[in-house]
Amino acid sequence: MKTLIRGGRIVDPAQDLDKKANLLIEDGKIVCVTGEDVPADRVIDAAGKMVTPGFIDIHMHEDPFEDGELRQDISKSMLLMGVTTAIGGNCGENYGDPRPYLDYIDAHGNCTNLGLFVGHGWVREACGGTDKYAQVDDETIDRMEAMAKDCLDKGCMGVSFGVKYIPGTRMEEMTRLSALCAPSGRLVTSHVRNDVSRVFAAVKEMDDLAKATGCRVQISHIGSMGGYGQMKQLLQDVEGYKADGTDILCDCYPYTAFSTTIGATTYDPENFAEYDADYSAILMSTGKYAGQRCTKEIYDWERANAPDDITVGFLMTEEDVDRALRHPLVVLGSDGLRNGAQGHPRAAGAFPRFIAEYIRTGKVGLMEGIAKMTCRSAERLRLPKKGNLKPGSDADVVIFDYEHIRDTATFEEPALVPEGIAYVLLGGEIAAKDGEVVNAHLGKAVRYEE
């Protein structure tokens, strides 16, 4: 089966390629970029469109199961915004055991290819560390290490931490789990221990971890960690760690509001005070007060009665988020997190929004911007056949109208489908066309290959 994507503007940062040409695909793989009108079984007209590698989302949160079936909710939004490979299990959190989750994707497919980090928080709780504020004993760490190792052996991409969410986390837990990742080059990601004024020490802790274990580290959603006036200094710190030999990179989503549950430590009174903001900065996305801004009364009631309700916190500055997204050590990650159709619009809009508001406006160069969405994340994850259009790579491709692509998802309606994406191909097959899912089962489980 040969497919020819004809007449598009092919942009592939991995090959420093930007030219009008045809893209030939055969049996799920890229054959070549060519000026020839090669005969094919299927021709997709890409005239007037941009053709890039499918987007790689290095930071999202996987869909839950319901009655034994995977709810393809976030994964559908991911596909419709051009993401072909998504990595869940971030911030220390897994929906459930990542091992059977990947097996399920093998058996049933998914809207996108999906890889998972094994989350420290999930492992900790599964091994009996149920109190997030309390330290765990040495025997528990032994069990955690064994469980995390098995998850990595079964294909997880690395270990994620959500230290902010689990203040009881000891350095010992972090080094033991990170040391498992170092020999194979797997990534260690973290929603670091603190934000705002305490973010500098929290990112340094990750540098300490890298230096102690030799692991490669990723600072998760740096915009929501140091986006309150700290970004300039914070990025200088990251540059310093990099210059000093640490393999460090960050991800960021293109919004000035974050999203987490109302019961998270983010909203513990002493932490919330750090933002120096009013309760009205918090929008309730789910539950009894969905759609309302918090008051002291709503905040207290929610924290006591419905800690899992999702919130959006309008707290970061645009200047800092822009500064992060323009920086060469930062890639795009959606941090997509939603409950059904409720939550933060980033799960449905982050990638088109980045093109519309950063690349098209010239804040970030075209080649650099597309690299942040494709090959740079793929290299970070050590997925050589993803995020590029080189011969032999997986034929995951997005075809979009560069002049008109835009996100439409809002805080009121966070699942709205972006405009301007004509086709999304997975393994050479059409997965989405003109904003509709055509095939929700082309995605495969992505396992780390040593």
Ligand SMILES: [Zn+2]
């Ligand atoms: Zn996080």
